[in-house]
Amino acid sequence: MIRFENVGLRYGTGREVLSDLTFSIAPHSFQFLTGPSGAGKTTLIRLLFLNLKPTRGLISIFGKDTALLRRADMPALRRRIGVVFQDFRLLDHLTTYENVALPYRVLGKDEASYRADVADLLDWVGLGDRKHVYPPVLSGGEKQRAAIARALITKPEFLLADEPTGNVDPPLARRLLRLFLELNRLGTAVLIATHDIGLMDQLDARRMVIEGGHLEIYE
């Protein structure tokens, strides 16, 4: 599904942040991405959803060499990938419901065609009764779940989550992990970037560890 070959990334003229990354991500797979602060987890996530171009090497996403992609092909490919950002990126002037529905609104879809899907998804993440409130009054954990719902609304084949349990207490972190596992069971490949060893220790999942610009994988 995703293939990196000898990928390197530097910002501007700085040192290489990521060097010689070679790995694959299989459909329906589940993995953690970890490493010290500043190791390059967010950078790798940005490469994975075509938000950054590698300085060298080859990245193939859903079988397409990203270097050969036309700009016009990007949005369709990106829609197959859901991203939960570390800082949520919810829009404060839209309700929780409207934030989650945003990807459909951007596509110009008729509200009647997605209203039930958004409501079901909000129930699924436990925000059924927070639909009509605005992000500034949501707690950190509620914002986190709204961001997860928004990433899932277009039924992505691959979900990337950057520190999705960074702002929640351990019971909620376990609950979010169960949501990701359930999503994975339903067929979505999942990659979770985290510092949280306790979270990773709950599962016998693949671990991708970035350190000193290099990637080690523990299957």
Ligand SMILES: Nc1ncnc2c1ncn2[C@@H]1O[C@H](COP(=O)(O)OP(=O)(O)OP(=O)(O)O)[C@@H](O)[C@H]1O
């Ligand atoms: N836009 C940018 N321009 C220049 N340097 C950057 C940029 N974004 C990140 N970096 C640098 O690249 C390195 C990797 O950063 P990145 O955010 O990918 O790490 P991380 O592993 O996600 O860190 P954390 O766990 O603290 O979120 C850091 O040295 C950072 O300062």
